[in-house]
Amino acid sequence: MSAQNLQTLLRSRKVLAIGMPCSALERGLLDRFAAGGGELIRAPDDQSLHRCLTPPAAADDGVAVVFEPALLSTHAIDLLAAAGCRGIVWTGAEPVPAVLLQAARPHRLRFLGSRSAGFFHAAGMSCGAFPGDLPAGDLALIMQSGSIAAAAVDWAAGRGIGFSWAVTTGAECDADLADFLDLAALDPSTRAVILQLSQLRAGRKFMSAARACARLKPVVVLQSRGGGGTAPAADPVRSAAFARAGLIECETLDGLFDALSALARIPARRDMQVLTLGNGAGVCALGVDAVLRHELTPFRCSDAQLDRLRQLAPRARRLDGAVDLGPVDAPAMAQICDELLAGSSPDYLLLMHSPSIDAPHAAFVDALCAVRAQPRLVTVWLGLSTATIARQRSAAAGLATFATAGQAARALRFRWLHGRTRELLMQTPPLRRRSSVDRTSAGRLLDAALQRGAGTLEDGAAAAFLQCYGLPSPASQSFANLPHFELQLQRHRELGMVLAITAVAGPLRSNTARGFAPLDALLAQRMVESMALPASPTPDRDATLVAALLALSDIALEVPVVSGLRLCLHLPAGVGADPHRAELGAARVELERRPPSERQRLVLAPYPDALRRTLATRSGHRYQLRPVRPEDEPALVELLQRTRPDDIRLRFFASIRHFSHEMAARMSQIDYDRELVLVAEAAGEPGLCALAQLVIDPYGEDGEFAVLVHHLHAGAGLGHQLMDELLAYGRRHGLHRIHGDVLSENLAMLALARRLGFVVVAHEDPGCRRVVLDLAGRTSGDKPD
Template structure:
């Protein structure tokens, strides 16, 4: 969480150029600045420029690394330089980075092609096209300057503008995760295009990606291929991580462009019922084939709509899930599209038009433009000579247009995937039944093996180990559907789980996931294998198999010394439960840091404890879980209306799933939500306390709600003290909150705890702030919640 000062860098308006450009790309970046700059070519000139305050409120652009040393950086910090763009190829010296840290001066690069911001400086080799293109609220974050240039050129040709664009290069400091945080907070950004070839810090990337994808669509292209089973493919572990974070992945560069059009022009719908229509049966077949190929739902217009269409186009006819209009006058075509867009059974129209003698492209484009139709209309103008002009006119008119029906359908799929991904991320998992596992015995087995110098558990010991998690080996597996369950380590993303169908009637297919898993995520992994089973068969299989994945997830969370694990699971109708074959377990005597090993923050079990109030009432306090949503809704809806108003600053009668899911499905790296239950009443929540960390990992905003029947016992104070203790562990410098003036108990508590009162823009509200003292260097820092300044980004 290190977006600190990067927005300030992007919004800079002046530049201090250090050194001479050495490549055409450098020259392009320099010429794009288009603003008065200080340009120095020697150490002497640089010293004089710094003495004249040339870096004040400016960004430094470095073409010559030899001119920058710790003393220069200290001078840049003293002059409040907005950031450093390290264009040259040489790595940034660690001493230079160290000198920048006290002032939080941020570096972009090395090997960056620069950046561009609509309200700031044009400091990118690709900036020329961006200036002329109206913004569509899209941010472009790329590691590769060449791919960024291609995306910008393509977008400019279709009149799709970016709000800002940045290339991160080799990422010695600022990386793609930092700029995802910037995009998440930027009100001018509605969507993000992300290109990456490597992931610098898996945990940091996943945290930023999840935070951004929750509030706006993110389309990602991974440009570094991996080799799997003798063929080159996108890294499947990365793809699984993108899906878990809520990103929509494109497999190709032109797919990114389709996604860009979808994000910029096409509105989201909860369904993708698409009606393909055209001016001939053949082009209708092209449209329908594209709809089916990309997994969209073919639609058909109602009888009433068809009757209206036939009044405008007498030769129109309904085909199998498509609509052939035949030759149609341009104005009639516009009226038909308007009527079909009003049909409740149709989400999107896919118009595929052929340039026939009786129906040329250009008059149709003009009629659609003048009708100002809903942007759910997607157009395809076939051909080349006249189609090129029609596409240009469509782009200028703001119509969504594509070269082929396949590209149009792919764009609609990307738009749908984003909505589906967000919906899946917000689903509430059911409570997991407690499995019979013996953690202590499992830990003893691993500890004994490591103490004996073993790097692998032998066959019998491995079987005893997995049996501690309910996976009991048996040689009598018999016939059935077999699956290999594996726990592996990825160089960027750490521990990941795989499940592969390897026998029985199932074709070989693999799905991947990351710990921690819940019931829904485990079932989703099974669905992602795309087994050739009907819904009932798949449901029955998932019911018997998901427990094995949850057990594997537990092993990943609880045993940092387990490097790889493999066990075969067989399921058949004759067996009441899965049967497991021999297991293999490889050990790593040197345990990895948790942040490198687990890309998702595990549940903070360490925070669970019993609280005793001053009247001797006992409460169980713990971090919230996603499955707590129903209990939290019950708590909120039985609260007194006045208590709800004091907490949420509004009278809320009904709490929606989406609202409460944001309080229960949290990233423990960025947010802490504590709940309490009266002793002996598990699931009966009676209070909730929240601390949300800012994107810089420096400040946290608190809120506390205690049910009236449990108020007045000191429970709120104990929860606040827990939040403050957590803030200190995270090395926060400030904790603050906004409190209504009528909330006397909360204001009194803040005063007793030493909070200072600040004015608030709302006269009915008070802001309270508590500065936390600098951390004692001997005290531990909870690095799950704090980004570490290092080249690894861990």
């Protein structure tokens, strides 16, 4: 059901308390409901519950909170749904019975929990362990742990930071992190997301939602150890998944607090040049050190800027990346900050202030408030006794304020990382030369092993299988004591098949780099770079490792019976980019006769190669049709640039002269679980000549289409066939309906839609029409125009 009904649940103004609370925590929750600003209805026993659910006693769009599970039956579920209830908060530690979940599903009645501490919504009420007076803001807080959520909310409230909404998902029997990430992505009142997790219920669903949300808004994540677990909190495989999805990871709770402050108070900038301003050389040095430690760029004050500063602070002196103002009064310092930030450089000003008899913190805070300091100012009030009060007053005034230079620099880095991460993820990979893979021989080797009942391929058999995928021949002698690389495919309990690579030189091992199939050459290259290897005397070392990682990615995608793989790769001096010239050492391939489903094995949707086909139109033209790849971005831009301006306006509802990398990347780097973009190539002609797009909503019910055919190929029936492909895809994936928005003047598209069975309905824009096709055979419910 994805995000279905969750917005309504969070905005509820009515709470039905089922049963009596039996712990101090639950009694506290009930008290919070009573003070939450909405309507609280108590149903302490079975009789009162049924009375509350009898119309007209019940109101629509309420939420039920279960304190006594025994009172909730399948019949009560039906009554709750009929009464307009949209969700059930399960506070207890015991799992929600499967029979209740099954009874709720047809009604789309959502369960939150078990072990949920409830939720808060700025436009609804506080229905959980959150302060009733929590200020409204534009951050969404999504956490599995109620105790960590309470700490984060308390910290934010103490600094005047508000939330659009906050929710604790608990053990996630139904509504989970992915559902709420989808909700946050679509929510116009949410600008950024704070996320905490200790387990992933459905890895592929989480990654799909995380990627969709992180493309639109910053998402900061903290992972913690699950209850009773002994594994370290920071699972490196999860960290690799977060990076692939575009999330920004915090390693500690105080780092999460810094991220909260950064997202709430500090505006985003493309560059990160930071000027440290202080009242002493020592504190300036602390600020510059923190800036460098967090990989930000110190800003050098120009001679002209320094001359202006000295008019207000005569003893100001320039240091590396900082300005020591020396003795300066509070109004002058506030004016200096204001003037420095009036221009475009520096990007941020880090104010380091140490208290003294003639320079107490309070006077400087008052001066900054008087000039309404710009949000690009980050303050650090050093000390404790007077600094605590200064930080509180700064926070109340809306200033970004921190206890140490390190915290301030870390917060600035969080602010920068989102843009940098999105930029990296949207880079266009180079075209990959598809190496010849002998899938037939590889299949025979595996079938023979499985028929013998073997669970592994060892040594020669493993090497033969790996050679089918382009990996090198076995070495003529052992190189166990020589520098080499270990490559692995292994299964993670939450995230499916994981690729890993480590450099080994005697007892020394590099950082292990991890990734997920499908890989392209750019992603594989980043894995190699993240090992932080020293410069190599071996030519084209990285290209050889990239080729090997791409081969492992192909195995993960194409061979489900491979449950694990380990090999050693040695690169003799003088090896070229051809991986066949490297040497293969010990190798082992683990097999399983009954592999898990694709969604369990692969945390990212693979390229839908089965959708490739050849189309023949009624005019006799032949076209190769296939799903788009990330490396198609240049070809997409070329198609759009040679399309007539009027056709561009009909497709994009605007006249566009320049198609940016970001725009084209959004069309070519897609999540195949949520979107389909088909491209067509005319037989005998270079380049693309058409594209068709279907975007599926987070509920998995509705799809929106768009089609563009180059004018030289219009009128031949290609658009009709592209639409047929989109409709067939939608039906196979269980969509309820498909719609598209069409300009009223686009008569050809409106006529095609009618021929395909679409109904033309009114649109809020008078110059536009919406065409709707009910794939399940139901009537649309929209009023035809």
